[in-house]
Amino acid sequence: MEKKDIIQSFKDSLFTGLIALALFGPIVGLRTASKGEGLFITPQWGIVFLLVGLCILGRFLINLNSARKTEITFFSKFTSKFSAITEDKAKHFAITAILFAAVFPFLPFTDRYFMDVAIMILTYIMLGWGLNIVVGLAGLLDLGYVAFYAVGAYSYALIATTFGWSFWICLPLAGVFAAFFGILLGFPVLRLRGDYLAIVTLGFGEIIRIILINWYEVTNGPDGITGIPRPSFFGLPFKRSPDEGETSFHLFFNLEYSTMHRIIFLYYLILVLALITNYFTLKIRKLPVGRAWEALREDEIACKSLGVNPTNTKLTAFAIGAMFGGFAGSFFATRQAFISPESFTFIESAIIVAIVVLGGMGSQTGVVLASIFLIGITEMFRDLEQYRMIAFGGAMVLIMVFKPKGILANRKPTILMHGGKK
């Protein structure tokens, strides 16, 4: 390394420090505090200089590193190793992951908190897989996916509280309603692509939320719906003291009553729902309609010239994607036993899209890794309150810098002429 390079990178680092000063100076340095009457500014220059110093040092180290032409840092090494594993032994990886997920509730370190986080991650994995059909396969950027999640949750909640039907009847109905809304959204946006489509779907997501807030007679407005029935274990409720003439789960199996039973059951429920979503997606990808989705993503005009009906193809993608969103929504409703429009804000859509994009568009395993990464990290930093969003943003930046196409972005053909050998 030459002296010139060092001076150059030193200058560069100082410039970085200048930018850091401009940013951190007002944001961190000038803290407002209320003393008596009015606000006062307390300067905190110590922290500012520490942060600026860290930025300068970090930049200098990065420069030194890139000057040595060893750009492969720990992170990309890690992810490339990871994608190598999952690409070569995709099947082994999937089986191991499923086995791990299956025994997870009975591992010694698993407690209530871990289970809750795992259920949440699985919900997002399912939503990610559902959205993957629309975004990853059909290439329709949908920023309002939470609308179908909401439709599913509200259909389940309203049907279950009004008619008292069981979870297993309400679940498919909620899916059907969500699919119907998917088609409803699909029709007006058939001619739109890319950014324009994204804006309209974003609007659709907001419309659904605002309807939920304002249609007080049906949705109970911002108060939400309470007392949504919990799912039962094939007719056996999870209650400490069952009603007259009922047998509850712990009595039937002669177990000590524990709230964990229900949590474990919910965990397996979402695991099975997510695996169904995955299985369905993997299957349908290899069918003509799945190939047509991908062809549509690649080139719509060419599709038309080959006689592929773009309208039907897009609508099926929207409907099926929405249906799985609806299933996830019903699960959410039955797990929480309470839903309100608060749960279905734009940030949810954004997180789901982020999971799909960061996982690698169209990659099923990528969705799993991205969900664990994004949701897990935000959960790990929950104690740090507002800093957890920084962790979330930081995770996104890291993936975008080192893996711009997503964690796993390799597409495999849906059908091979020469079999496995080549």
Next chain:
Amino acid sequence: MSNLLSVENLTMKFGGLTAIDDLSFDVKNNQITSIIGPNGAGKTTVFNCLTGFYKPTNGQMFLHKEENKISLRKYTDFKIAYVAKVARTFQNIRLFPAMSVLENLLVAQHNELMVASGYSLFGLLNLKTYRDKEQLAVDKAKYWLDIIGLTHRADDNAGDLPYGDQRKLEIVRAMCIEPRLLCLDEPAAGLNPKESAELNKLLKFIKTEKQTGILLIEHDMSVVMGISDHVVVLNYGKKIFEGTADQTKKSKEVIEAYLGVDE
């Protein structure tokens, strides 16, 4: 020889600009008909009208099927390929680059496969009837790949093929829908002489073996003169000459259109 396509008084206006002006010509069965003309003569516009991408301002286009006459104006969009069986390729290649060569050819057989898969139901249940139909579709794809010599690359992404192979792949992909009329928009653009010769061979094969009428837009005169049975010359949206390749070469109007008029 019977007519396959009759274009009658076709006119296409974009605002004040008349791109095609009262154009009439016929395409015969089992023949290669070329449309040539200087840049901006309206050749691609004719194609876009024929294949449903534009709706012509005026005029009729009929496809003859035995005794019946199908008006192409009735069909728009994907129905031209689906119902009327008119296939086309594009001036700038439009393959599905991130999908494999084989998948490209299977998407072209989408409608038959969709029915075979019971609109996905049989396919999801993995019934034998669907698996057999899928195998037939793969066999058909293999048949065409053998002809253009790309079978060994069937599992590679279409976007990774060399340019000349992409051109040929786009043509056989269009052939996979079993068209009655195949419209090729500058298939020889960007090909080297060897590839052009291979293209000529492929087009002659399609004409004689598949009994498909071919309508061709081309600037490469070695292709046009080598394989055309009939040539239509356009200039400023008007037909200025129609005849065999040899007649076209000698035509005064055509030479003037390309090289200008003597003072």
